[in-house]
Amino acid sequence: MTEKNVHPIWSDAELDAALADLHGNPGPDDGLAFARASLVAAAGTPLDESPFHQAPPAPRKSRGSWRWISVAAAVAALTAGLIVVTNHTPGTVTPAATAQAPGLDQLKGVDLPTGPAGFFHTTMSSWSATDHGPDGKPDLFLGTQTDVWVAVDTAAKWRRHSWFTNSPAGLQVPTPHKEPVPTTATDVNGPGGMFPDVQEYYQGQEFKGSWDTPTAPFLAALPADVKVLRERLVNDQGSMSTALHPGKPNSPGMSIQMVRRVLELGVVRGDVRVALWRALAQVPGIVTAPGKAGPDGRTGIGFTADGTGETLIADLQTAQLIGYTVPPKPSKPSSQPKQATTTIPSTTPGSSSTTSQTSQPQAGTTSKAAPGPTGSARNELETIYTYSVTPTDR
Numbered sequence: 274m275t276e277k278n279v280h281p282i283w284s285d286a287e288l289d290a291a292l293a294d295l296h297g298n299p300g301p302d303d304g305l306a307f308a309r310a311s312l313v314a315a316a317g318t319p320l321d322e323s324p325f326h327q328a329p330p331a332p333r334k335s336r337g338s339w340r341w342i343s344v345a346a347a348v349a350a351l352t353a354g355l356i357v358v359t360n361h362t363p364g365t366v367t368p369a370a371t372a373q374a375p376g377l378d379q380l381k382g383v384d385l386p387t388g389p390a391g392f393f394h395t396t397m398s399s400w401s402a403t404d405h406g407p408d409g410k411p412d413l414f415l416g417t418q419t420d421v422w423v424a425v426d427t428a429a430k431w432r433r434h435s436w437f438t439n440s441p442a443g444l445q446v447p448t449p450h451k452e453p454v455p456t457t458a459t460d461v462n463g464p465g466g467m468f469p470d471v472q473e474y475y476q477g478q479e480f481k482g483s484w485d486t487p488t489a490p491f492l493a494a495l496p497a498d499v500k501v502l503r504e505r506l507v508n509d510q511g512s513m514s515t516a517l518h519p520g521k522p523n524s525p526g527m528s529i530q531m532v533r534r535v536l537e538l539g540v541v542r543g544d545v546r547v548a549l550w551r552a553l554a555q556v557p558g559i560v561t562a563p564g565k566a567g568p569d570g571r572t573g574i575g576f577t578a579d580g581t582g583e584t585l586i587a588d589l590q591t592a593q594l595i596g597y598t599v600p601p602k603p604s605k606p607s608s609q610p611k612q613a614t615t616t617i618p619s620t621t622p623g624s625s626s627t628t629s630q631t632s633q634p635q636a637g638t639t640s641k642a643a644p645g646p647t648g649s650a651r652n653e654l655e656t657i658y659t660y661s662v663t664p665t666d667r
Contacts, residue, residue, distance in 0.1 A: 374554045376563030376574040382543025382592045387425055387664035394665045395421045395539040398441035399658040402601075403450050411601070415450040416441035422665070423540045427489040428465045435459045443569040443659045465489035466538075484509060484531040487538060495535070497544040502552035506531055525558030525578035532576075533585055536594040539662035546592035550576070553585075567596030569659040597658035 387393065397419040402411030419435040436458035439449040461468050466488035471480070482491025496502065506528040523531070532553050535541060541549070554561050558579040565575030567586045573595055577584040586596035 374561040376561065376589070377551055377554055379563075379589050380547045380550055380574070380587065380592050381590050382545075382547040383590055384543045385591070385662065385664045392422045392424050392665050393539050394663050395423070395537065396442050396661045396663075397421070397537060397658060398444045398661075399656060400441065400444055400446045401656045413448055413450050414446050415439070415454060416444065416446045418442055421538060423466075423538060427492060427540055430462050430464050431466050431468070432462050433459070433468060443661060444657065466492075485534050487535050492535065492538070492541055495541065495545050495549075497542070497548045499548050499551045499555070502548055503555045506552055506556050522557075524580075525556060526581040526583050528553060528556045528559065529576065529578045529583045529585055533594065533597055536585075537597075537658075537660055539593060539660070543592060546587075550574070550587050550592060567659060568598060568657045569596070571595050591662075593662050594660050596660065597656075599656040 385393075398416065399418075400414045400416045402413075403415040404411065404413035406412045416438045417435065418438055418441040419433065421434075422432045424430065437454045437456075439446050439452070439454055461470075463469065463471065466482065466486075467480075471486055471488075480486075480488075481494075482488030484491075507522045509523070509531070532549055536546060536549065553559055553576050560577045560579055562575040562577065564572055565584070565586050566572050571586075571588065573586045573588045575584050575586050582598075582600040584596075584598045585594060586598075587593070588595045
């Protein structure tokens with residue numbers, strides 16, 4: 274600092290000018306430059322032509338103090354250029370003028386290299402609560418693993434293989450379901466994502482895909498435009514398994530599901546992946562949190578639906594989906610006696626639908642009425658997913 278920068282009393286204008294002078298020409302960071310160059314080289318893109326070149330952050334407009342009550346400083350983007358700061362009660366939001374949510378500027382859409390005849394192999398591992406004790410709390414869990422192979426030419430045949438297991442890849446089931454686990458498994462093929470169930474549902478129709486039933490044409494048509502994608506996540510109507518109210522905006526949880534179904538395939542282009550995450554962060558009711566730990570220990574940016582707690586986790590370097598969690602859903606305690614229940618996943622492993630059954634006494638045994646919960650909320654459902662995408666020559 275020079276003598277001309279020393280003042281006995283600082284005015285706001287003088288302070289701003291001095292700060293601009295101090296930070297106007299920072300020196301290069303060799304470590305960061307090397308890391309960025311390595312990352313871009315891995316993606317096969319010249320440094321000057323990288324589609325994810327980051328503009329310098331906008332200068333802070335205010336030095337006013339803020340009261341942050343969230344330890345993780347979790348924030349959600351509601352509209353372009355706005356961040357929500359929760360400093361009152363949950364659900365009460367106050368917009369603050371900031372460029373974008375923390376961590377989004379670090380997202381890179383690096384695509385994994387693969388040969389022209391190669392495949393993308395995506396593993397989706399999960400576990401869900403299946404059995405509930407007399408107190409209503411889950412006490413047994415069942416794992417599911419789904420493997421999907423999609424050719425680099427996404428219009429070619431896709432393969433999906435799913436089965437139940439107590440040892441899904443990359444996850445540890447908390448308290449495994451009693452052996453033997455259900456033996457139901459599925460192995461289906463379909464050109465460009467048109468699996469048999471989709472073909473049957475849309476028989477005689479020209480179906481090009483949708484958010485909840487993504488196909489090769491649908492994925493290829495997704496733009497790398499944050500504004501357009503944000504509007505679509507809020508307003509697009511679903512199909513097949515999605516029941517929405519026409520004319521009303523989608524809920525945050527529905528927007529989470531739309532992004533999940535598209536990105537869990539692992540074949541969306543890198544620039545579109547980055548744009549999708551940035552668009553999701555601008556959906557009303559989505560809270561973002563950098564440094565979010567995934568189910569398998571990897572960390573990334575978390576995108577959580579306010580109200581339901583459903584969370585997607587994005588990998589920083591690739592912008593691929595690496596985790597999805599659904600927290601337990603508490604319900605009001607009941608004074609009525611509860612029977613133990615078993616929740617069996619649907620006949621298609623990997624599906625999010627479930628069927629609840631009430632366990633009955635076996636012949637030749639006696640049973641007593643179980644006492645109901647006393648003043649504690651029930652944990653009705655908890656689901657954990659992890660995703661892994663790898664290139665293969667299979």
